[in-house]
């Protein structure tokens with residue numbers, strides 16, 4: 601895999617236009633990009649990631665003309681939110697146009713669109729002159745990639761190139777908002793843009809969608825295990841419960857807790873920006889178990905808690 605520097609973006613754009621897959625940084629996590637109007641290139645993303653064929657991809661745009669290339673009948677809510685929150689970590693689901701290859705949306709009539717807040721991503725998309733579909737740049741089911749090194753760990757010989765950027769400033773994937781029923785917007789995946797912010801801008805309440813309400817989840821990705829390292833992850837509400845577990849195998853156990861936690865043993869301070877790096881480091885350092893103390897700071901961070909619950913074997917209802 602070629603590593604392309606920020607001054608050689610034209611080389612990355614050329615590879616994308618030749619039908620290759622190129623990873624690139626965004627403010628949330630690295631993405632695994634392909635040109636949206638090239639179904640064969642998109643197929644390579646699914647193969648490289650081992651991604652199930654029914655899990656659709658997000659389209660990344662650098663301007664509003666590109667939105668018009670792929671979406672139709674955009675609701676007023678789309679423009680209100682885009683005006684205030686783009687470029688940024690908000691993906692909006694809208695009705696796609698028929699010219700978008702069905703492999704991009706895994707056969708669904710909708711498409712998720714976002715304008716990333718990262719200069720290299722925006723410049724790369726602009727140079728390719730069409731939206732780039734990009735899932736997170738990790739092997740399916742594994743922790744997402746927030747540094748160039750993470751992308752190299754997962755994709756060394758599996759994709760053509762990666763654009764070298766700094767580590768991602770947000771560190772968790774975008775908020776996904778379903779606007780296909782604009783009178784009833786729903787958050788399908790929490791992110792750093794909160795329900796509160798969206799509700800204030802729209803002037804109405806927004807639901808958080810829970811997949812167990814229906815048998816087939818609205819967002820196909822919800823039914824798969826996500827973000828998980830090889831080490832097992834368990835979540836605890838109290839220091840006592842966590843310490844009891846830690847004592848059974850201290851040398852192979854890593855503890856993650858918020859910066860405010862007071863624990864009698866060494867632990868790592870967990871926040872949005874370092875979650876995926878710490879999960880990956882735990883595997884590299886041979887830990888078999890990760891215990892997370894979910895105090896009020898972590899419980900209050902809806903996006904971080906969502907990723908922890910999905911990466912662990914903990915039932916959603918418990919947390």
Ligand code: TXA
Nearest residue numbers: 628630631656657710711712735736773774819820821
């Ligand atoms: O921050 C992000 O969103 C990152 C960066 C690279 O932009 N991308 C990302 O993509 O997290 P991915 O593929 O790892 O997660 C996208 C999620 C999946 O769970 C997928 O099922 C859901 O979005 N999704 C995408 N298009 C959809 C659609 N049309 N309908 C329902 N769910 C959709």
Ligand code: MG
Nearest residue numbers: 735736744773
């Ligand atoms: Mg992902």
